[in-house]
Amino acid sequence: MSLIKENHILLSSDEKNILLEKKGIHFKINVKEGYEYRFSGEINYSEFEKDNAALITFTFDGFELDMNNCQEYGLKYSNSVGAFSYLDTKYNTNTFDVTIKIPKGVNSINVTLMPWYNNKEIHIAKMIFFQAIAPGKKRIFESCKQMVFSDITALKIIYDEPVLYRYVGEQFPFEFLAHFKTDSNKLVILGTAAIKKEIVLPAFQRHTQIAAIPESCMIVHDPTYYVNREILVGWYQGDISFPVIPTIIELIDQFLYRMSLPNTNVLFYGGSAGGFFSLLMVAHFRDSVAFVTNPQTNLLKFNEKMVQILLHYAYNDITIEEANKKYIEKMSIIELYRTLNFFPKVWYRQNRLDFFHYKNHMLPFIEYYVRDTNDLSAHENLIFELYSHEKGHNAVAELNDIIDEIRKAFLYFQA
Known part of the structure; x- marks a missing residue:
């Protein structure tokens, strides 16, 4: 069973890295309305894969995301997967880094990490961060x-x-x-x-x-x-x-x-x-x-x-x-x-x-x-x-x- 801490989730695995399979990796976290949440972790692509070979998708409990409002909350929209962002690697490292905004009235969200039209293996480090960022000036x-x-x-x-x-x-x-x-x-x-x-x-x-x-x-x-x-x-x-x-x-x-x-x-x-x-x-x-x-x-x-x-x-x-x-x-x-x-x-x-x-x-x-x-x-x-x-x-x-x-x-x- 995955262990959810204050700002990270430790996925249940004996290995440092987990194979990202089609069924995806799912977790649910409580959030604060009006905050931003910054999701980050390590992703290792096959040399034959592109950055857009994996996604992180979101559903907000009590709030419907669609193609008209997704961009406001830092996301893209697809009819097949809903609200998402690509797990692009950043800063010339194997780090993905995605920030989303939480609408008013939303207190919990569902998150899925999943491959996307890939032919080779993709691995995710077993620890994923979700940093809560209060409104106003950021640290x-x-x-x-x-x-x-x-x-x-x-x-x-x-x-x-x-x-x-x-x-x-x-x-x-x-x-x-x-x-x-x-x-x-x-x-x-x-x-x-x-x-x-x-x-x-x-x-x-x-x-x-x-x-x-x-x-x-x-x-x-x-x-x-x-x-x-x-x-x-x-x-x-x-x-x-x-x-x-x-x-x-x-x-x-x-x-x-x-x-x-x-x-x-x-x-x-x-x-x-x-x-x-x-x-x-x-x-x-x-x-x-x-x-x-x-x-x-x-x-x-x-x-x-x-x-x-x-x-x-x-x-x-x-x-x-x-x-x-x-x-x-x-x-x-x-x-x-x-x-x-x-x-x-x-x-x-x-x-x-x-x-x-x-x-x-x-x-x-x-x-x-x-x-x-x-x-x-x-x-x-x-x-x-x-x-x-x-x-x-x-x-x-x-x-x-x-x-x-x-x-x-x-x-x-x-x-």
Whole structure:
């Protein structure tokens, strides 16, 4: 049985790609009237087939589509199949990308993907996206190019414009919003912190700023938010059956390979839970740099209610004490570094007036660094900066500050 999530459907299949047969692939989703819906996925045509060899068709419950009104809602019309759009490949990739509008009074639609006068095989990746787009100004990643791919080696780098990359080879979608620049030989990778429940996934904090940052930038959505929408901070844990960090590492490796970038030209940037992600990832990319502000260094020492929600949905409702015994290397940066016997290059910025993080996250991290690090070279790898801001943990860096922080971290650690 297919699994319908907030913005994607995971088709029931043990294979990454499904043969598109004449009977078609059918699903029904609930929608919001007046919204646009953007359908995308990966399609692989035989070399002998044309783009118009497959269709996506629609019927709107309670509303009749016909040749007179289809164009208004972003569709074509045929007497044989009704309202449809061709599954054309976009952006010189194997991605199809179709946007439709939902009329007033429509709360559910029926969708079919089907071949059309084809003689060769057509395959669809088993994960299909249906992004809800609210009326009004669109978020950057709701209108930019997309690349959907199920084979990591098929990744293609697109420069000098925002691109939403969606890897669909696993049980979770892995999503990256990137703005790669041809005139930059450095890459800044940003993590995702806590989100609000009402936000439409994926979540890309600072997505409006990455074009203005001189370096190439990529924001990594936290797939943990797809486990359950009650989770408002995920720390890139995935769930007990599928940890997501190994796949994220593999994907970032592929981005760096395609861009011919060494780890020395990579900086992980983030605050709070995004800072946790940066501290985690910098340990897996030797010679890279992390710039973090008020991060969590042990997620089990964060807000107890939020931690319990994560453990309930992602770890089969284990207690904080059980998590501390079984999974501490995934949840504590200190224990990760201790296990790896490695201290990476970190610029750690802490607000004195963020008393909770100062006491529960910064002080244990500094204590570990001072007392437990035996490698003398590690003592050159930490820059610690204290500052004061009345907003405490909620203080947010402005764009010019971010640009300066990235610049000075690269300059210091590459000197």
